[in-house]
Amino acid sequence: MSPLNLGSGLDRDWLKLPHCEPGNRIGIFGGSFNPPHSGHRLVAATVLKRLGLDQVWWLVTPGNPLKSHSDLAPLEMRLHMTSALADHPRMKVTAFETVLGTPYTAKTLLALRAMRPAVRFVWVMGADNLASFHKWQDWRQIVGSVPVAIVDRPGASLSVLSSPMAKSFEKYRLPEERAARLPDMTAPTWTFLHTPLDQSSSTDLRQRQA
Numbered sequence: 462m463s464p465l466n467l468g469s470g471l472d473r474d475w476l477k478l479p480h481c482e483p484g485n486r487i488g489i490f491g492g493s494f495n496p497p498h499s500g501h502r503l504v505a506a507t508v509l510k511r512l513g514l515d516q517v518w519w520l521v522t523p524g525n526p527l528k529s530h531s532d533l534a535p536l537e538m539r540l541h542m543t544s545a546l547a548d549h550p551r552m553k554v555t556a557f558e559t560v561l562g563t564p565y566t567a568k569t570l571l572a573l574r575a576m577r578p579a580v581r582f583v584w585v586m587g588a589d590n591l592a593s594f595h596k597w598q599d600w601r602q603i604v605g606s607v608p609v610a611i612v613d614r615p616g617a618s619l620s621v622l623s624s625p626m627a628k629s630f631e632k633y634r635l636p637e638e639r640a641a642r643l644p645d646m647t648a649p650t651w652t653f654l655h656t657p658l659d660q661s662s663s664t665d666l667r668q669r670q671a
């Protein structure tokens with residue numbers, strides 16, 4: 462992947478960090494969004510409300526380093542579709558990882574914290590990613606850098622008990638009843654949010670479109 466392969470039609474706003482104020486509590490919701498769907502919207506709405514966030518940033522990845530990119534829609538197309546779904550005053554869509562030149566979350570969070578040291582960032586992901594989180598680059602560093610919020614997903618509920626991340630960081634788990642405190646806490650800390658489950662998946666949608 463060429464890190465600066467920005468595409469000629471990319472809206473400049475997507476390449477910037479969204480506006481935020483010192484002290485803001487911001488959820489970083491990374492994803493392929495290929496295409497985005499109601500499950501993503503559920504995750505974003507859940508963390509916005511239950512963590513008491515000021516904003517959720519939908520971080521559209523240039524390409525998940527652990528997934529094949531053979532059926533990955535162009536970044537610009539994913540940004541347009543994601544923006545349509547994330548149509549909410551406190552949800553922003555960004556592709557700034559493309560400008561950073563990395564698809565790796567550990568590097569992204571390091572850069573974000575350096576750029577906005579007075580902002581309280583929280584990493585947000587679905588439970589399927591908790592199950593495979595130990596395969597991510599520098600995954601322990603991620604947990605050590607910002608609080609992590611995990612939203613339940615069909616087929617992945619047991620990851621909260623069985624995943625290497627959950628086991629390694631068991632003593633740092635915050636009960637979900639206290640999730641509103643998560644953004645103000647010092648990492649490592651994480652919580653698992655049970656929600657009504659949404660069966661949607663981008664793979665299913667792509668298969669139906671094919």
Ligand SMILES: Nc1ncnc2c1ncn2[C@@H]1O[C@H](COP(=O)(O)OP(=O)(O)OP(=O)(O)O)[C@@H](O)[C@H]1O
Pocket residue numbers: 491492493494495499500501504585586587588589590612613614615659660661662663664665
């Ligand atoms: N239905 C869902 N419920 C809860 N979390 C979800 C759901 N779908 C996706 N997520 C989470 O949203 C983030 C972005 O997911 P992604 O864009 O990979 O969608 P996906 O449906 O998992 O895609 P694919 O089927 O292509 O792997 C991930 O953290 C993922 O765990």
Ligand SMILES: O=C(O)c1ccc[n+]([C@@H]2O[C@H](COP(=O)([O-])O)[C@@H](O)[C@H]2O)c1
Pocket residue numbers: 490491492493494520522524525526527528564565566567590596597598
């Ligand atoms: O940093 C890594 O090694 C890493 C490995 C897998 C996934 N991620 C990130 O996790 C987020 C969710 O990815 P996805 O494909 O499940 O939507 C997205 O921001 C990816 O860049 C990051």
